Amino acid sequence: MKKYSFLLVLLATHLGFAQRTLTIQEATLSSSAFSVENLNGIKWSKNDNTVSYLDASYQNLIVQSAVTQRNETIATKSDIEKALKNALPNETFALKTFPYNYNWVNYNLITFTVASEQNKYIVEYNTNTKNILSALPYAENGTNAIVNASNSLVAWLDGNNIKITNAENVTKNVTNDADTAIVNGSDNTHRQEFGIDRGMWWSPTADKLLYYRKDESMVADYPLPQWDTRVATIKNTKYPMAGEKSEEVTLIVYDLKTDRKVTLKTDGDKEQYLTTVTWSPNGESVYVGVLNRGQDHLKLNAYDATTGNFIKTLFEEKLSTWVEPQHALLFVPNDAEHFIYQTDAEGFNQMYLYNTKGKLVRKLGFENVIVEKVLGFSKDGKSISYMGITNNGLDRQLFQVELKKGKTKQLTTEPGYHNASLSTDGTFLLDQYSNVNTPNVIQIINLKNKKTQVLVDAKNPFEGLIDMPKMELVEITAADGKTPLNGRIIYPLNYDANKKYPVMIYVYGGSHAQLVKNRWMGGASLFDYYMAQNDYVVFTVDNRGSDARGRDFTRVTHRNLGVNEMADQLKGVDYLKSLAIVDQNKIGVYGWSYGGFMTTSLLLNYNDIFKVGVAGGPVMDWKWYEAMYGERYMDTPQENPEGYAKTSTLNKVKDLKGDLLIIHGAQDPVVVQQHSMEFIEACIKAGIQVDYFLYPTHEHNVRGIDRVHLNTKIARYFDTYLKR
Structure with a gap:
């Protein structure tokens, strides 16, 4: 037996199959030859116990039932191309893959963004009928596009100005600032600190647009030399250095019906930070975390969306070090009076249930678990799930907490780094995890009977190919x-x-x-x-x-x-x-x-x-x-x-x-x-x-x-x- 094994090793070496070390190119560019087996774009579909993902070629959208364990291809890149050609015959699209940025609206309806040679489109596509239901256009160079609640309008940025386009490709200018030091609607406000990932918010009623207006005319220009011309030129960028003059930011509500703009009266230091921006569920007011430039005093304020007037301060946070808001408020479904607020004021970033009077109703934290990502409410709105940081920061686990009593359940248990979510009705768990000994596992778990359907149990991609260190x-x-x-x-x-x-x-x-x-x-x-x-x-x-x-x-x-x-x-x-x-x-x-x-x-x-x-x-x-x-x-x-x-x-x-x-x-x-x-x-x-x-x-x-x-x-x- 030993002789046979030795001969196999010699044969493998002779044929070029011996293990080797990484090249600098492989170590840098993460060669696909050593990618861990995965299911790309996997997520729950809406209102149905099925998951969807793209096949290995990125050409086909597949759904798999958590109940029957059967899978089928329900849409392909070719389907999308045909539907685009029928719906937009004057446009030319060149898709390389099925749209990776797809999201589910319901079991038959997905949305995604695609680009033609002239425009970008936010598309609604019916996977059953193979038809495009709507395609909201905006300019090919447009950025930060967001769609209103009725899916009838898209707001987007053209440089430093906001435009709104409807399905008929009629565009309205919301702002017209020629001075590029005035920046409207940008997610690069306050240099994307404080969890800022957007600069515009549609109202729940779909007829008002709230946006940041950033005035950085008082901020020094910082020169960046450009060497791509015969004589080098200078590209200036606004850079507010510590202790120097900083940008001045306001929040403006634009009413599409009246064409009227109202600035929220966030009185105070002009260089303060406006964070945690959230519409009330009825669209009548806006909540803003007003943080002083010293970043040690936060006020959560409410403002009237029609007049811009200050309504009240719900509560305040003060620390001798710093206060760092990172998340917008999250209102409880079908309940305009209660919302979730996140803070680490008591030691760990956790969730707190407040009412709109500013009264703390209940702490929703669990032990010293840090809330890393809130995944959403259950279908009945009585509980909320989140990814929590455990094991002294090493692990990520899925938790669910009841709003009424604050009772918490840990839904994943295997040590490691989980990325998990619940089906719409909460009966199944889609769990993807790895740890130092496990490259990747993707599984669906029935939470009632604990039966598990393993979709991926990846092998070590280096085994037999690359000699990896311990x-x-x-x-x-x-x-x-x-x-x-x-x-x-x-x-x-x-x-x-x-x-x-x-x-x-x-x-x-x-x-x-x-x-x-x-x-x-x-x-x-x-x-x-x-x-x-x-x-x-x-x-x-x-x-x-x-x-x-x-x-x-x-x-x-x-x-x-x-x-x-x-x-x-x-x-x-x-x-x-x-x-x-x-x-x-x-x-x-x-x-x-x-x-x-x-x-x-x-x-x-x-x-x-x-x-x-x-x-x-x-x-x-x-x-x-x-x-x-x-x-x-x-x-x-x-x-x-x-x-x-x-x-x-x-x-x-x-x-x-x-x-x-x-x-x-x-x-x-x-x-x-x-x-x-x-x-x-x-x-x-x-x-x-x-x-x-x-x-x-x-x-x-x-x-x-x-x-x-x-x-x-x-x-x-x-x-x-x-x-x-």
């Missing part, structure tokens, strides 16, 4: 001596326990990011595994200040970004030094954006530990970062001069001893290039050598095929300076 999740204790931190270690491929290996620490460390997860590959990128295949120990720890652990975990960074984060990273280093295979004299660090700030800070503050660093798009001094994010954590430079001085990298360049490569995108509108330029200049003045590389056409990150160039440069830098 990965483990670990737990260490933070610098405060009590808080557990999640870490991930990837060992060198086929490592020798008697050898010592260099270390690449991959770091982010900032707010709203989590790197270590109980999901397939531990949340790591293939580039991390590529480096481990090339004889590195690759390590990551989510320090305090990062995401998915609750209020107190994040607030330790207030007014001193980087300080406690670095202290926790050093605890990660202590763990690494406890491993016999780690070369304690060859520890490097790599990170981007906030991770670039952390990388640079670690090399400067702990130059006896970190020998090599690659800092991409790094913040070098928080006074050059934008106001909305920066002032939340640091306050203004005027209010916190000591904190800004302490966290700046510029006055520490003399302490740089290791090799540091700084990489920046010349078109970066997030961390502007001034950060790295000022750092380079400080190094020159101090006589300190540092390496620098610029990507002329890229913004805050390097994407597409050019990322292969980026990762090659990073890998070579570590090979050159950490392995020597």
Whole structure:
């Protein structure tokens, strides 16, 4: 038997089937050859216990019954093309796949967006009759399109102005601002902080449009050099730096019937933030979270949608650190008097049931589970389901809570990262999950009898093809001596326990990011595994200040970004030094954006530990970062001069001893290039050598095929300076 196995190995090697390592292209571009088996676009259809998904070719829409387990193709790309040709004979469409952005209205009706050579269309398509019921057009260059409740009008953006188009392709201009510093209806208001993902809201009555009006004429122009012409030109972007003049935002209600506009009287500081924007169910009022620029005092206010007058403040939130609203209100179905509000004011982001008088009716939180995503109400409106963060941030599980008593049920139990939802009648559960040992499972569970229909049980896509390094999740204790931190270690491929290996620490460390997860590959990128295949120990720890652990975990960074984060990273280093295979004299660090700030800070503050660093798009001094994010954590430079001085990298360049490569995108509108330029200049003045590389056409990150160039440069830098 042993001889037979050995002969098979020899034969496989001879025929070219032996396992190998990843190429830099595969590690960067996530080759489809190593994609985990999946069902694309899977979701519940409406009012029926069936799920739908696209086949592997993306050409066909398939439905599968949770009851009978039978599946059938109910629509194809060809069906859509024929229907479009019949409904819009003067347009030319070139679909490559079935519309991936489809959504169900009911069992027979789906909506999706498609583009012709001239226009975009929001389409309603009947999967039974194979006919298009409606196709709302808007311009091919239009953005941010939203449809009203009666599906008769689409509002969209043409540059900085709002237009509304009907089914007959008649367009009405809502705004006509020639000054591009006046921006209407944009989701890029307040730089998309505070959970802002849209800039326009149709009223429930379908005849009024609420929208942001952003005046950034008072904000300084920030120049971005353009090198695509014979003589370079300048592209200006508005960039409100910390402590400097910021944008002024108002909310306007446009009445289509009267052609009248009313500005909500959100009195107060002109530079305050307007968040949590929500229509009342009857369309008569608008609720707005009014947050001061200092971001430590929120008022949830109600305004009259007809007059714009202030009605009342329902309640207020105050914290000595910051208040961070992230979600619109969610009204209970068929109940205009009660809504769900989310806040982490008591330690973890959870749901609270309020009435429209501002009285707290009931807390809907469960233990220390963090509400990550609300999925919706049950058919009878008596309960609500959500994805919750558990297991000290590592796992995601599905929960359902009753509104009347607050009783909570956990509906998924397998350890790991779930993406789950309930059927319309609540009798079936569609569950997709992975963990560090499970690539992907998709199953339908009957909640009454617990019978399970497995749709996908994916195999390891690397097995038999790629020799993958060993990965483990670990737990260490933070610098405060009590808080557990999640870490991930990837060992060198086929490592020798008697050898010592260099270390690449991959770091982010900032707010709203989590790197270590109980999901397939531990949340790591293939580039991390590529480096481990090339004889590195690759390590990551989510320090305090990062995401998915609750209020107190994040607030330790207030007014001193980087300080406690670095202290926790050093605890990660202590763990690494406890491993016999780690070369304690060859520890490097790599990170981007906030991770670039952390990388640079670690090399400067702990130059006896970190020998090599690659800092991409790094913040070098928080006074050059934008106001909305920066002032939340640091306050203004005027209010916190000591904190800004302490966290700046510029006055520490003399302490740089290791090799540091700084990489920046010349078109970066997030961390502007001034950060790295000022750092380079400080190094020159101090006589300190540092390496620098610029990507002329890229913004805050390097994407597409050019990322292969980026990762090659990073890998070579570590090979050159950490392995020597």
